[in-house]
Amino acid sequence: MPDNVAETAAAAAETSHAILPMVVLGLIMTATYVVIAFEWLHKALAASLGAFLAVIAALAFGLFPVPEGARTAYAHVHEIVGHELGVLGVIVGTSILVDVSSHSGLFHFIAVKIVKQTQGDPKKLFLFITLLTMVFVTFLTIAPGSLIVVSLALVVTKALDINPRPYVMAVAIIANSAALVTLASGVCTLMLATASELPYVSFFRVTTPLAFISAAIAYFVLKRFYGDLIVAPGTPEERAERVKGFDEWALVKDRRVFYRCAAILGLTIVGFATAQTIGVGLDFIALGGGLAALLLSGHSPEKSIKVVKWDTIIFFVALFVVIGAVEESHLLDVLANGIVGLSGGDETNTMLYIAGFVLGLSGIVDNIPVAATLIPVVRNLASQGFPVDPIWWALIISANLGGNSTPVGSISSVIAVSSLEKERGIKIGWGEFLKVGCTILALQGIVALVYLYAFARLDLFPVR
Amino acid sequence: MDFSDLNDSIGQFESALSGEKAELVSPDPRTLLLAIDGSNQDPTTIALAGEVGRRLKARVVVMMGGEGEPTDAQREKVKAAAAELAAQPYALETDTIFKTAPAPAQQILAAQQKLAADLVILPAPYLRDVGLLGDESLSSPVDMLLAECTAPMLLVREPLDDPKAALARVLIPMTVYVPSLGAAAGWAFKLVDAGGMVELYAVADEAAAQDAKKLLGVDEELTADALVRAESKLAGGMIAAVQRKGTETGVDVVVDVAAGKALQLTMARVHEGPCVVCTGAPMDRTSRAFSRAYNVALRSKYPVLVVRR
Numbered sequence: 001m002p003d004n005v006a007e008t009a010a011a012a013a014e015t016s017h018a019i020l021p022m023v024v025l026g027l028i029m030t031a032t033y034v035v036i037a038f039e040w041l042h043k044a045l046a047a048s049l050g051a052f053l054a055v056i057a058a059l060a061f062g063l064f065p066v067p068e069g070a071r072t073a074y075a076h077v078h079e080i081v082g083h084e085l086g087v088l089g090v091i092v093g094t095s096i097l098v099d100v101s102s103h104s105g106l107f108h109f110i111a112v113k114i115v116k117q118t119q120g121d122p123k124k125l126f127l128f129i130t131l132l133t134m135v136f137v138t139f140l141t142i143a144p145g146s147l148i149v150v151s152l153a154l155v156v157t158k159a160l161d162i163n164p165r166p167y168v169m170a171v172a173i174i175a176n177s178a179a180l181v182t183l184a185s186g187v188c189t190l191m192l193a194t195a196s197e198l199p200y201v202s203f204f205r206v207t208t209p210l211a212f213i214s215a216a217i218a219y220f221v222l223k224r225f226y227g228d229l230i231v232a233p234g235t236p237e238e239r240a241e242r243v244k245g246f247d248e249w250a251l252v253k254d255r256r257v258f259y260r261c262a263a264i265l266g267l268t269i270v271g272f273a274t275a276q277t278i279g280v281g282l283d284f285i286a287l288g289g290g291l292a293a294l295l296l297s298g299h300s301p302e303k304s305i306k307v308v309k310w311d312t313i314i315f316f317v318a319l320f321v322v323i324g325a326v327e328e329s330h331l332l333d334v335l336a337n338g339i340v341g342l343s344g345g346d347e348t349n350t351m352l353y354i355a356g357f358v359l360g361l362s363g364i365v366d367n368i369p370v371a372a373t374l375i376p377v378v379r380n381l382a383s384q385g386f387p388v389d390p391i392w393w394a395l396i397i398s399a400n401l402g403g404n405s406t407p408v409g410s411i412s413s414v415i416a417v418s419s420l421e422k423e424r425g426i427k428i429g430w431g432e433f434l435k436v437g438c439t440i441l442a443l444q445g446i447v448a449l450v451y452l453y454a455f456a457r458l459d460l461f462p463v464r
Numbered sequence: 465m466d467f468s469d470l471n472d473s474i475g476q477f478e479s480a481l482s483g484e485k486a487e488l489v490s491p492d493p494r495t496l497l498l499a500i501d502g503s504n505q506d507p508t509t510i511a512l513a514g515e516v517g518r519r520l521k522a523r524v525v526v527m528m529g530g531e532g533e534p535t536d537a538q539r540e541k542v543k544a545a546a547a548e549l550a551a552q553p554y555a556l557e558t559d560t561i562f563k564t565a566p567a568p569a570q571q572i573l574a575a576q577q578k579l580a581a582d583l584v585i586l587p588a589p590y591l592r593d594v595g596l597l598g599d600e601s602l603s604s605p606v607d608m609l610l611a612e613c614t615a616p617m618l619l620v621r622e623p624l625d626d627p628k629a630a631l632a633r634v635l636i637p638m639t640v641y642v643p644s645l646g647a648a649a650g651w652a653f654k655l656v657d658a659g660g661m662v663e664l665y666a667v668a669d670e671a672a673a674q675d676a677k678k679l680l681g682v683d684e685e686l687t688a689d690a691l692v693r694a695e696s697k698l699a700g701g702m703i704a705a706v707q708r709k710g711t712e713t714g715v716d717v718v719v720d721v722a723a724g725k726a727l728q729l730t731m732a733r734v735h736e737g738p739c740v741v742c743t744g745a746p747m748d749r750t751s752r753a754f755s756r757a758y759n760v761a762l763r764s765k766y767p768v769l770v771v772r773r
Binding site for chain 1: 467469470472473474476477478479480481482485699700701703704705707708710711716717718719720
């Protein structure tokens with residue numbers, strides 16, 4: 001198989017495509033990602049601008065085919081968006097569900113109840129913040145999950161007069177491991193899972209163990225870096241007394257919404273796990289969960305619909321248009337063939353190259369554009385007869401962990417670092433973050449590559 | 465980054481960690497004094513008193529506040545009201561009382577003291593032009609009673625088609641925690657219908673916050689998010705107390721925190737549907753808390769329970 005694939009790749013590489021459209025669209029895509037990475041514009045606006053320019057360029061170069069039944073090539077833009085409706089549906093449904101759930105007070109209630117178990121011990125608190133990050137991100141995805149735990153860390157450390165830095169850094173970094181626990185634990189994971197149609201239960205076999213291994217690595221490295229700061233003033237009795245006064249019932253807005261959200265979240269997870277068996281898409285399950293949350297949240301529909309992160313939806317639509325236009329220039333085919341050529345057509349090598357490339361790139365560029373760009377690349381490899389499941393797994397793992405290296409590499413880092421600065425006036429600079437984040441990423445990266453290699457060599461990847 | 469979600473989340477946690485605990489006082493009322501006045505509000509007042517008496521398992525004593533010696537017509541009306549209550553399918557213990565005093569408020573006060581009544585139920589005209597005060601007074605008897613009476617008063621405002629429906633939704637408005645609010649919340653759980661709902665609506669008063677800002681010389685802009693966060697922290701003890709009580713009693717409790725013009729927002733919330741408003745008013749009539757409770761009572765078209773402490 002690898003020889004055939006290498007031959008196919010070589011043959012494809014020989015196929016000549018116009019260079020200018022590739023260069024122009026490649027530049028538009030790169031410029032869009034740079035603007036997003038450095039936050040020169042809001043990411044939705046940056047992606048929309050990129051999409052606008054990419055469509056103009058693609059039309060000018062005559063790259064878009066005229067779809068059947070359409071009169072203009074422009075209609076191809078609708079086909080690009082339509083092709084990704086599954087991913088968009090998953091994002092819309094999940095964002096409604098997690099937003100309603102995260103505002104229900106349920107997770108805040110659980111968080112305070114758990115923090116009370118620490119009795120104010122700073123080391124236990126550090127461990128519990130780590131565990132809460134894993135649990136909350138697993139159920140709520142990265143942004144809402146880490147936002148709750150970061151705010152908890154900020155308030156509790158203030159109440160106990162503890163330095164918040166280690167705790168906030170723990171959330172920033174461990175959230176990216178938590179995003180690997182299930183198919184629905186992160187937007188990036190969801191997007192790749194929807195595109196690849198990997199079964200929900202397979203995640204428990206491939207990514208869940210690595211999620212915990214990589215979280216353990218982060219926990220110990222963070223403890224090593226920040227051990228001196230994980231201390232608290234006062235006696236253990238005083239701290240225990242202070243923590244005893246925390247009242248989780250102050251967080252309950254409406255008990256009915258509380259129980260309903262827990263039930264809807266549970267049912268949605270069951271739905272994700274059984275979607276393929278019952279013959280529906282993940283978007284159907286996510287939208288069903290979102291609809292149930294809207295109906296049963298107790299809020300007015302107007303208010304509930306407003307909670308949808310529409311900027312994220314615009315960002316995704318625009319991003320898919322950029323990538324769709326670039327795809328038509330065949331730049332991504334060249335990239336796919338280049339990767340296969342580089343690896344000599346060996347599937348394990350290809351998987352490891354892609355993993356290494358994404359691990360490095362996701363720290364600089366938002367992992368979602370990176371993953372979204374690589375979706376058509378992997379699909380291209382699949383169309384050449386390349387076994388791509390290991391590559392999907394590599395992509396999911398590396399896109400999530402790769403964000404650990406810089407303060408802008410993942411949404412959890414952005415939330416943690418900016419919240420710490422806003423609330424407590426404590427700035428975590430690039431230098432400090434790079435030192436901690438890169439150390440963790442280096443260790444996690446090595447483990448992840450060895451893990452993937454072992455899975456490939458020992459045929460441990462689930463077979464569909 | 466948009467910090468509104470962070471503010472909201474931190475506000476919630478701060479409410480859990482806030483040191484101020486609210487004391488929710490649960491009353492054990494035995495005697496209710498129903499003071500009718502011969503107005504078109506009497507049917508609503510009698511029906512509501514019957515319903516409250518039934519759920520509290522308390523004796524209802526009927527009287528009519530007037531000037532001087534009660535007339536025969538007044539005595540008849542009182543007896544008819546007591547008979548109407550006694551004829552209800554539920555066994556309600558009723559009685560009548562007649563007092564002689566120069567003013568209605570003095571008669572009601574004398575009766576309340578004689579009976580040691582735990583709750584006074586009486587009509588208070590809704591938006592009726594009361595002499596020179598326009599619609600800025602609850603009527604002179606009610607004003608006098610609010611000055612002198614230490615027992616809680618259930619003021620019946622606009623006549624209601626179905627007074628019982630009001631007891632399905634008991635609303636506790638709040639701006640800052642005062643002990644009388646804890647007492648009002650205790651009453652709220654006593655009054656609410658089985659299967660009904662208690663709502664705690666906490667509003668950060670924008671105007672008061674601006675005044676405080678000026679007084680303290682604070683330059684920082686007070687955004688709605690910041691005010692909601694501050695209010696959440698302030699209301700934490702009260703929220704925890706009502707939610708615990710709700711869990712104990714099986715009553716649904718809904719909490720909402722908002723920021724803006726407190727009276728305006730509160731009245732909009734009150735008038736969303738039939739309800740009974742439970743508000744706490746300190747005995748000190750010059751306090752801001754008293755003034756807030758009075759204004760809510762004045763503007764509410766639904767019954768208002770004013771609990772003194």
